[in-house]
Amino acid sequence: MKKLLKIFAITLVCFVGLIGIGLYALDKMFSGMCGNEIFNETVAPDGNLKAVIFQRDCGATTGFSTQISLITSVDKLENNGGNIFIVDGHPNDRKISTVWLSQKMLLIKNTSGLQPHKKEIRYKDVVIDYE
Secondary structure, eight states, rough: HHHHHHHHHHHHHHHHHHHHHHHHHHHHGGGOOEEEEEEEEEEOSSSSSSEEEEEEOOOSOOOOOOEEEEEEETTOOSSOOSSSSSESSSSSHHHHEEEETTTEEEEEEEETTTOOOOOOEEEEEEEEEEE
């Protein structure tokens, strides 16, 4: 009985390990399917933050999107979606811009007329206004 229990435990551990390795491999294979292309960066007056306007493309089955992230001015844009603003379409077509009104207030000008999928009004201690 103890031998059977030991075999079962070893089999279970191996099975869970294989599932974990498989999930890790899938994550690594598909994490690079999306890519970001920066179109504009606007640094805050105090130089600590920047608003990054970028185009995110996740392959042939999805359309372009214009996105905005707020990050520290020394950081590079990671391969993630926008953390404050997302709208359909390519940045060349959307004509979206950012203006820092103060160190803690950002204005996003959305002249596209399209409703965004994401439209944050605050990110950490920055207030975001729209025009």
